[in-house]
């Protein structure tokens with residue numbers, strides 16, 4: 001029995017979650033997977049009810065599950081909350097408790113949405129298809145810290161086993177993609193980065209087919225926007241991965257469409273965008289990031305590439321037909337010039353269209 005925790009969260013989370021869940025259920029049924037979906041309160045909604053973003057009850061349900069599907073958490077309502085009970089705190093606790101150490105964040109340009117990218121066509125036309133493998137349960141996010149009135153510090157700490165498992169995840173991922181892996185670090189300054197480089201070098205000998213490189217994070221930030229086509233798979237620390245994955249996402253022009261998978265003891269799947277409180281409750285949010293997260297769940301958690309491929313293809317077909325949620329509606333000039341009429345649709349409408357393709 002596949003036990004899935006469903007945590008729609010705050011803002012647009014429940015709207016896009018409803019749509020994604022329908023598609024997920026459809027494919028689970030189609031492939032005869034026996035499953036149980038267990039909804040939990042997580043993030044701001046949990047703060048409102050229980051005073052904490054991740055309750056003990058929710059956590060014990062999670063620990064007895066096979067995977068977690070998240071919507072999004074946070075919003076202005078909780079922005080001034082005590083830092084120890086902010087929604088983000090719940091997200092970090094969840095990642096740590098699940099030991100979700102490998103975070104896969106793909107950034108690719110969808111053909112029909114090329115014009116949504118802020119980059120020049122001459123750059124985009126060379127292709128953007130990057131996977132950032134971000135370490136997610138260690139580093140400066142979880143290192144020793146102290147917060148005083150006049151001084152404060154955070155620590156970038158990594159142990160060998162932590163680095164080894166994420167670097168291996170990077171190589172395994174590169175093997176399934178373009179067989180190019182770039183380690184992004186700051187080895188000219190940071191001791192922890194130098195340990196990453198050493199271990200990266202050691203593990204690379206187990207993967208002779210993978211072409212490796214390493215790059216300082218400042219240079220990587222520059223190259224990502226000037227020559228994104230140079231990258232295939234990137235492996236990096238928690239903080240650098242956080243920053244670079246936002247940059248990679250924005251160059252695709254469609255942040256609402258990007259999914260993520262966080263793999264470890266218990267795997268977590270969530271769109272990379274936030275809770276968009278300004279458009280919540282209007283049925284206009286783009287559910288594709290969460291739908292594609294459900295596809296990643298099939299591929300990475302259930303090891304079923306069939307439904308994953310089907311979902312991804314259905315999304316492509318719906319976009320090719322010209323259906324667009326508001327966030328990507330105005331920016332798809334290419335489809336117009338190709339003679340396609342773009343149709344602005346709601347969250348539920350694009351969901352139905354994707355479901356129809358699957359049926």
Ligand code: IPM
Nearest residue numbers: 088089091092242243245272
């Ligand atoms: C992300 C987010 C989180 C992070 C925040 C909300 C704690 O930015 O998932 O990238 O920094 O990891």
Ligand code: MN
Nearest residue numbers: 242243245246
């Ligand atoms: Mn981030």
